[in-house]
Amino acid sequence: MAVSFAIPAYFTAIFILSRLMSIIGISKPWSHISPKLLTLDIAGKLSVDPSAIEQASQDFGHIVKTIPEAVLYPSSPEDIATLIKFSYTNSVPFSIAAKGHGHSVRGQAMVNNGVVVDMTSMKKHRNGTGIQISTDGFYADVGGEQLWIDVLNATLERGLAPVSWTDYLYLTVGGTLSNAGISGQTFRYGPQISNVYEMDVITGKADFLTCSPKKNSELFYAVLGGLGQFGIITRARIPLEPAPKRVKWVRMLYNDFSVFTGDQELLISKNGRNDKKALDFLEGSLLMDQGSPDNWRSSFFPTADHPKIISLITKHRVIYCLEVVKHYDDQTKDTMDKELQQLLKGLSYMPGFMFQKDVQYVEFLNRVRSGELKLKSQGLWNVPHPWLNLFIPKSQIADFNDGVFKGIVLERNITTGPVLVYPINRKK
Known part of the structure; x- marks a missing residue:
């Protein structure tokens, strides 16, 4: 059971390559790290401009600030390797961090x-991998600097798409693969790190290596979820499947946590990866006394039903929301409702509290973006974003609900940030 808990704003901290190499007490000014660095052919791509330094000193979390000596804007993976090799062979190595879209938290x-x-600098040049779809449509070779939203748009042009996502698509491929890449598809397909055929990696010695489960496998499994400690991902081969056109999006409300988690576990127990009639997405969340039952992430509940939902929350203080999605296309649209009804048969949500929407596939996957843009337009985005992901064993999730959700969150009135609760099969 994965529990995601945020105060006061949303986004999982699944991102960005961490330090590639160990730090050896570098605290001198930039000019003293090594003047020889400025003699390399990448010197013109290094910046010490105050605005560049300031941007590289911040991340999505806005909790800590760390000031680098310089920023490299590479036009190719070779530029990165040149920097790493110089540090590795230098008498006093310095630290290097790869930054994608900056959605780290600490x-x-x-x-x-x-x-x-x-890393995103390589998107402006043609020397990176970019996004290349195989002629047979089985996979896409994607540069580590590419955003998942761009991968989605490129593959949809061929009627294809990856199967495992994060809730937010404006993250880099290399960033999420260096962490995990978890969302509501994980129960069925596994996280994004379980959906990679092979990668190109620059190691801490500046070697270029291609790795897969059968080739340089130790490096392959170290880099995936390795927080950038074992190399920088410059290319990933991502499996593709035919993309749906639309989704049926359903939310159901519960006032009993054990019933809620029991239904979640029941659903993931009978929805396998290769089951064509299975659910495609499953998450859960907590609704607490915070005004509207909708939040900035998505507007879902019909406005006319807001009063009865708010009344329910007021009565019970916390309501548990089970969220599922079923994909469909032109070939399956006539049978989709019947299949979904069969999948949800026997669930014990509160009568009268099932809500449905029918939206385009892209609209569902990119559901968080509109809320982000709205907050940015209101000047409410650049605030601290603490975020915590926990994996809780099934045997302890009820105690976690009593001790944390009720004993801390409710008692201390910490209700301004989303709390996500959803099951994941250990084998995934």
Whole structure:
């Protein structure tokens, strides 16, 4: 059972490559790290401009600030390797951190007195991998600097898509693969790190290595979820499947936590990866006394039903929301409702508290983006974003509900940030 708990704003901290190499007490000014660095062919791509330094000193979390000596804006993986090799062979190595879209929470994409590599810089050049779809449509070769939203758009042009996502798509491929990449598809397909055929990696010695489950497998499994400690991902081969066109999106409400988790576990027990009639997404969340039952992440509940939902929350203080999605296309649209009804048969949600929406596949996957843009337009985005992900064993999840959700969150009135609760099969 995975529990995601945020105060006061949302986003999982699944991101960004951490320090690639160990720090050896570098605290001198940039000019003293090694003047020889400025003689390399990448010197023109290094910046010590105050605005560049300031940007590289911040991340999504806005909790810590770490100031680098310089920022590298590479145009190719070779530029990154040149920097790493120089540090590795230098008499006094310095630290390096690769930064994608900066969605780390506690500074994992930053580095003190070293060099931050702005991975997204390679998107502006044609020397990176980019996004290349195989002729047979079985996979896409994707640069580590690419955003998942761009991967989605590129693959949809061929009627294809990856199967495992994060809730937020404006993250880099290398960033989420260096962490995990978890969302409501994980119960069925596993996290994003379980959906990779092979990768190109630059190691801490500046070697270029291709790795897979059968080739350089130790490196492959170390880099996936390795927080950037074992190399920088420059290319990932991602499996693709035919993309649906639309989704049926359902939310059901519960006032009993054990019934809620029991239904979640029942659903994931009978929805396998290769089952064509299975659910495609399953998450859960807590609704607490915070005004509207909708939040900035998505507007879901019909406005006319808000009063009865709010009344329910007021009565019970916390309501548990089970959220599921079923994909469909032109071939399955006539049978989808019947299949979904069969999948949800026997669930014990509160009568009269099932809500449904029918939306485009892209709209569902990109559901968080509109809320982000709205908050940015209101000047409410650049605030601290603490976030915590926990894996709780099934045997302890009820105690966690009593001790944390009720004993801490409710008693201390910490109700401004989303709390997500959803089951994951251990084998995934």
